[in-house]
Amino acid sequence: MKGKRSIRQILDSDHVSGYLFILPFIIGFLVFTVFPMLASLVLSFTEYDILSAPEFIGIENYKQLFLKDPLIYKTLYNTLFFTLASVPLKLMFALMVAMLLVKANRITSVYRAMYYLPSMVGGSVAIAVLWRRMFAGDGVVNALLRSLGFPGDIYWLGNEKTAIWTLIILAVWQFGSPMLIFVAGLKQVPSSLYEAARVDGANRIHCFFKITLPMLSPTIFFNLVMQVIGALTAFTQCFIITNGKPLDSTLFYAVYLYRQSLTYGNMGYGSAMAWVMVAVIGVLTLIIFKTSDKWVYEE
Amino acid sequence: MGIKKKRFLMKGIYHITVAFLAFVMCYPLIWMLFSSFKETETIFVTASRILPEKFVFHNYGNGWKGFGGIRFTVFFKNSIFVSVLCVLGIVVSSTLVAYGFARIPFRGSRFWFSCMLLSMMIPFQVLMVPQYIMFNQFRWIGTFLPLIVPCYFGNGFGIFLTVQFIKGIPRELDEAAKIDGCSHWGIFRRIIFPLIVPAMVTNGIFAFIGKWDDFMSALLYLNKPGQYTIALALKLFCDPSSSSDWGAMFAMSILSLIPVFLVFVFFQKYLVEGISSTGLKG
Numbered sequence: 110m111k112g113k114r115s116i117r118q119i120l121d122s123d124h125v126s127g128y129l130f131i132l133p134f135i136i137g138f139l140v141f142t143v144f145p146m147l148a149s150l151v152l153s154f155t156e157y158d159i160l161s162a163p164e165f166i167g168i169e170n171y172k173q174l175f176l177k178d179p180l181i182y183k184t185l186y187n188t189l190f191f192t193l194a195s196v197p198l199k200l201m202f203a204l205m206v207a208m209l210l211v212k213a214n215r216i217t218s219v220y221r222a223m224y225y226l227p228s229m230v231g232g233s234v235a236i237a238v239l240w241r242r243m244f245a246g247d248g249v250v251n252a253l254l255r256s257l258g259f260p261g262d263i264y265w266l267g268n269e270k271t272a273i274w275t276l277i278i279l280a281v282w283q284f285g286s287p288m289l290i291f292v293a294g295l296k297q298v299p300s301s302l303y304e305a306a307r308v309d310g311a312n313r314i315h316c317f318f319k320i321t322l323p324m325l326s327p328t329i330f331f332n333l334v335m336q337v338i339g340a341l342t343a344f345t346q347c348f349i350i351t352n353g354k355p356l357d358s359t360l361f362y363a364v365y366l367y368r369q370s371l372t373y374g375n376m377g378y379g380s381a382m383a384w385v386m387v388a389v390i391g392v393l394t395l396i397i398f399k400t401s402d403k404w405v406y407e408e
Numbered sequence: 409m410g411i412k413k414k415r416f417l418m419k420g421i422y423h424i425t426v427a428f429l430a431f432v433m434c435y436p437l438i439w440m441l442f443s444s445f446k447e448t449e450t451i452f453v454t455a456s457r458i459l460p461e462k463f464v465f466h467n468y469g470n471g472w473k474g475f476g477g478i479r480f481t482v483f484f485k486n487s488i489f490v491s492v493l494c495v496l497g498i499v500v501s502s503t504l505v506a507y508g509f510a511r512i513p514f515r516g517s518r519f520w521f522s523c524m525l526l527s528m529m530i531p532f533q534v535l536m537v538p539q540y541i542m543f544n545q546f547r548w549i550g551t552f553l554p555l556i557v558p559c560y561f562g563n564g565f566g567i568f569l570t571v572q573f574i575k576g577i578p579r580e581l582d583e584a585a586k587i588d589g590c591s592h593w594g595i596f597r598r599i600i601f602p603l604i605v606p607a608m609v610t611n612g613i614f615a616f617i618g619k620w621d622d623f624m625s626a627l628l629y630l631n632k633p634g635q636y637t638i639a640l641a642l643k644l645f646c647d648p649s650s651s652s653d654w655g656a657m658f659a660m661s662i663l664s665l666i667p668v669f670l671v672f673v674f675f676q677k678y679l680v681e682g683i684s685s686t687g688l689k690g
Contacts, residue, residue: 230668255456345623
């Protein structure tokens with residue numbers, strides 16, 4: 110007969126102790142993620158300025174957003190432009206440098222560190238401040254262009270066409286994390302494949318397109334998804350360096366969302382904007398996932 | 409040309425290219441470092457030259473005075489305070505949660521693990537407004553609590569990283585301890601904990617960098633200059649309206665990067681392993 114189990118035994122049973130160990134996560138997940146998400150969904154159908162009680166207005170926010178707010182489309186365009194320009198460039202550099210540095214020895218690990226350093230500090234305010242100065246009219250970029258013989262009189266941050274490129278360059282500069290992930294991926298490619306290809310007379314270019322790229326495609330896929338999400342939600346650097354200027358040509362969706370909800374206090378509208386952002390991210394991720402069986406090679 | 413000579417030449421070209429590119433990558437940082445030792449008036453006149461004609465150190469003194477009568481000592485103290493408490497919270501909670509996920513077969517384990525992965529994908533902007541309202545209800549706006557408290561409930565990246573690490577530890581160790589009468593807590597404390605210290609270090613490093621650089625939550629929740637963390641203070645210090653002493657701004661920017669830089673130099677191995685093994689971050 111089963112006797113009474115002591116409290117100690119009950120606590121140590123798999124089910125109870127499992128939940129005890131992950132309890133912090135469950136509480137945090139419910140309080141700081143699930144509840145805010147539900148609240149945000151509800152708020153998106155209200156008008157709310159935090160001072161007075163929220164007022165239910167149906168789909169008015171979404172109507173306003175899609176039909177009457179030209180800045181939504183402008184900021185969406187800016188964000189997509191930034192994403193489409195920065196992510197492919199970033200991944201290309203990451204892969205290129207990863208291939209140069211895949212051999213493990215003392216000197217390549219020093220190089221790797223140097224290439225990773227910008228990613229390490231790139232998200233900080235200090236770098237944002239530096240960037241603002243580097244691309245100023247009398248900044249170091251123009252000075253370098255002049256010393257190379259170019260006119261070097263571009264006012265990068267004041268021109269609608271060039272301002273967004275300062276942010277793109279900053280993003281591309283931080284290719285360190287995808288680079289390290291590529292290095293790890295490249296090490297997984299069995300060297301026997303290359304040896305066999307060489308015996309068959311393949312040159313390096315063949316090897317790259319027929320072996321390296323297909324074998325690396327799961328890693329590329331992973332990096333692509335992470336970087337796209339990161340670019341679509343980019344905030345700090347845009348907020349500090351350009352803050353949307355000039356003429357909203359660099360205003361990112363996330364920064365506009367912040368403005369609407371916290372600067373103007375339109376929390377209901379901000380919530381609706383946030384859900385549109387989730388939808389955009391969801392659709393883009395879905396597209397990447399759907400096309401992945403065409404180009405991601407699985408063993 | 410002999411094969412040996414050719415190989416030597418190729419090696420030379422390789423190193424020159426890679427080293428040159430590495431220099432280009434680090435150029436902005438080097439430029440800022442040396443600019444902080446230039447006289448403010450000469451920084452932009454001599455922008456294309458790296459080394460200052462004469463090293464001056466008063467930018468650091470001038471910058472340290474801060475703004476609004478608050479010295480950078482205060483901002484650094486605030487940042488250290490917040491970062492240390494956050495790192496502690498993230499490391500302890502993530503380690504406990506990770507052990508639960510990695511080693512205890514309980515009902516719903518898979519479901520909650522997927523929830524955790526999902527929570528890492530949710531853009532912060534969706535949570536921003538309701539979290540702000542919630543912390544406002546708690547009367548936490550204008551305190552450090554909204555920055556620190558959420559760290560004590562585990563962090564997706566940290567949990568994931570530690571789970572991966574624990575899975576690499578042979579299960580035989582747990583089983584032997586179980587036979588000897590160890591409880592789950594006992595196994596965690598005596599067997600797993602001593603073995604996952606490297607994972608905790610990695611986790612702590614990422615948490616530290618993330619929190620030290622965290623600008624957004626400081627911007628949202630801190631409203632008195634005396635509470636500003638270094639990220640927020642630097643932003644205000646460098647706003648064109650408040651000052652144009654670029655030497656001082658660069659000096660303070662350099663100082664704000666030093667903790668992250670030191671972590672990078674001393675724990676580089678952990679960082680690289682953390683990124684390569686989880687395939688996450690940034």
